[in-house]
Amino acid sequence: MNKKIVIGAVAIIVVAGIYATTRPSKSAKGHTLRVAVQNNISTLDPNLADQVGANWAEVQTLEGLYTTSANGKIIPGVAQKIVQPTQGNKVYTIKLKKNQKWSDGSQVTASDFVNSVKRQVNPATKSTRANHFKDIAGYDAVYNNKENVNKLGISAPDKYTVKIELSHPVPYFNFILANQLYPINSDKLKEYGSKYGQTAKTTVSNGAYTIKKWNQSSTTWEFVKNKYYADAKSVHYDTIKATQVTDATLASKQYLAKKVDEAEISGGILTDLKKSHATDIKSTQKGRVAFIVWNAADKTVSNTNLKRALSLAINRKELTKSALADGSTPAKSIVPSGEVKVDGKDFNANLSLPYNKALAQKYLKQAQSELNQQKITITLNTADTDAYKALGVYLKQSIEATLPDVTINLKQLPLNAEISAFENHDFQAGTLTWSTDYNDPIDFLDIAYSKGAINFTNWTNSEYERIINKVSEQHEANDARYKLEQQAAKLNNDLNGVTPLYQVSNVHLLRSSVKNLDYPLIGYQNYKYAK
Template identity: 30%
Template sequence: MKRIKLLIALLALAVIAAGCSSAEGIYSDKGQVFRKVIPQDISSLDTALATDTVSFDLYNQVYEGLYTLDKNDKAQPGVAKEMPKKSNGGKTLTINLRKNAKWSNGDPVTAHDFEYAWKRVVNPDTAAEYAYIMYDIKNAEDINMGKKDIDDLGVTALDDHTLKVELTKPIPYINEMFAFGAFMPQNEKVVKKNGEQYATTADKTVFNGPFKVKDWKVEDKIQLVKNEDYWDKKAVKLDRVNYKVLKDQQAGASLYDTASVDDTTITADQVDKYQDNPGLKKRLLASTFYIKMNQDNVPEFKNKDLRLAIAQSINKEGYVNSVKNNGSEATDGFTAKLTADTPDGKDFADSIDSPLTYNPKAAKQHFEKAKKDLGIKELTFTMNTEDTPDAKISAEYIKAQVESTLPGVTLKIKQLPFKQRLNQESSETFEASLSGWGPDYPDPLTFLNIMTTGNAQNNTAWSSEKYDQLVKDANGKLLKKPEERNAAMKEAEELLLNDAPVAPVYQKGEAHLTNPQVKGLIYHQIGGDTSLKDVEIDKSIDRETGKKK
């Protein structure tokens, strides 16, 4: 163990040395710079194509939509200079844009940039997995299904600074939804100039947020600099933001110890070590993690008793206490806590009755019935996870739980780079996958929608007409009937959990080491994880004690 720790420290120092070859290397603290370790790389700089939280977090820094989210996850004007003017019973929105918004190449940000970007997302040729998030816009679904022309989308630039959006129905959380990454603008001239190479590198992209990407080395680092063309640049205090891609969280802690980074997550066995460190912070995120079971690639997963057996075989409290130890919580549900409240002010997740509690006896009974119905004595399947030390420990715990509770089941672990795991889910070339989801807007539908038939995120081959109808009603005829709408969503989630196409394991927590000098850092529960626009490094604070020098 001592040798391993020494090796980790030496590797961290080697990484530091490699990054300090220039005065403003990735670990340099010269000027106002925020340095953060991230566990995996972004998937794309193209806001139409990303589906992962790491990319959406970056988008919060380098792009800006009509609205941004404040510290309470409420919409505030971004490129829009005010809230929408509503007409037609709330189905038509007229949005005035500020005239001083610019791209990082000096081009003005106009209403046409939003019209073009949104049409690109719903265009079936783009193959955007997030196209469905725009289905509340008039004709979006028909366009995405190839039934209508792209120009029929209910978004129109009336002039350079006026955008008209026609919805299929009034949406109570529409302003917060407009802050999400898929709704951010794109510069048509730049997209067309670069073609298939658009957004593959920093120099083939333009940015309209507080920062712009200066350098992106895949699976290594992302360096941002202040965007001098940003309309509100006077409010931006940081000169630079440096992200270091590091899959080994222990190495991240070593970098923090040497004052080479300002923020990193740490592993379960490191939390006790830093218990008295002023930089230790724990937070619960509105993200649930679960095992997806692909019924097409493992036909046995079509058996409901088998799915229930797997879902009930894992000691989740043991998992979050021994494997995570970072603020994560065991969960038996699908919609995460902190996503949305019920009409009477309670957390929607707390209202759900789930059968998927840890129950070894019930799990064994379901497995015996499944074996009899399927005519099998044993089952082997492979579960995908990421290629990080932390992910391996997590997967091995789940493997041990499933195999010990259900004799005859063999769970193989397949570790993949983050992007490859996502790609295998998207192409449905997996058997099982330890996956997760976080909210894109503050409503249970942000979770429930993804399990509807045909949704790009529903990679399980599970389908339920009743479930689909309940979700459709909650997003349609019940929108103005909050009690009935809440009941429909509750019924939908409980139907899902009783069928168990996924096996919930935990709600994500994070243990961070964050430099006490970092002020103004905003964390979000929906959309991208952070906003860095207001961050400032207060060097009058002692990093080691958290107190004034």
């Protein structure tokens, strides 16, 4: 769930006639930017943050060894420079800047990065982000075989040097250093223990902003400029005031009433907004895919032919065009389009997830015979936001209309309860989205891999495992690696380890007065660059 599990990514809403009499507001007063977001912040413990709201907040409050520029380019963060790995591209020796401080005024040191990695990989931490360090030497010994965490290939030769040893070259490792490897304040962790990063009071930052007026149940909070941030003079906005607004209509109303300067929106409200406020709409593809998770321990939904039938019964074009209507696109596989190319074509160019009523009914008959069951009932978990309620309703309608012998019962849960149900395998089926922090399909393919940290399904397939293991032997970002990953994606499309639904569109309303705020395919907007 790294960065990444999101609840509230879509909304099926049609509202007309509410935009005609309003006009865009002028720029935000002073140096305060007011934003409306769909997701709350589950935690600011970087070793546990696995939800979109949390990872978006990490970008504002933490800085890794590397970071990204306003347009998404990898640049030095706490590190002095981008280094060239040695010893066959497996060893990174990174010198830290000495002017880096935490928001409590203490020094950021190499140990803060080393301790963070060890804590995240330690099985006792139960981090769903552990697999992002799977390429560091010793990962399998520590994470899978429960050996001493000091066997990990990361160390601090001195106070301002981090040394990382990989088990093999990793073509996207700079992205890991920029978007995944965040430091922890070792002293504060000892002081706060399990409360670290769970409230504003127990959170420390080394990034452009600190967080105020926040706990895990907050629907409003503030990012305040970190006075100890080394480049604080370049940060324009002193305060980012955030409000969670899960209803896209309400978010747009707040924007149009000039109560917020940026609003995350979705759904049918875009039809009217495009007529009256087209220049305020910022819509880009996101490296995020929505999918259905099936519990492999459940006799019914573990049936491959049933999952094939259900996938074929979902009209993804109708879902994205008519129901979502926000620029989201039908998934062609579990991997988002636009991430990498193979032989000069997009990764998904030859992959598809079609709607086919006749074939769906054919596979259902096979499943009914195998299960010795005519009528099939499935409980589908969704989060209790308006967005996911709407997605659940669409899936129920689409599947039941195509397959009359199938009944979908919707079970709505609070976000934390839904995540807990997945982690405890106390579910039959459920909807999630996953976004990536680096440009390689393996991050999504790991969702169905038995050793993947977020394989909630416990699904395993020997051929899929074989392909993923071969991918790990390919150490270059080239067509050979990507073709293997295509094979895995195609196999998942057929067997439905997880069932992809759609690729999320990143849609915001933004004042024309706000400059230099971009929405990248990988990662999140960074307010320290906004002017």
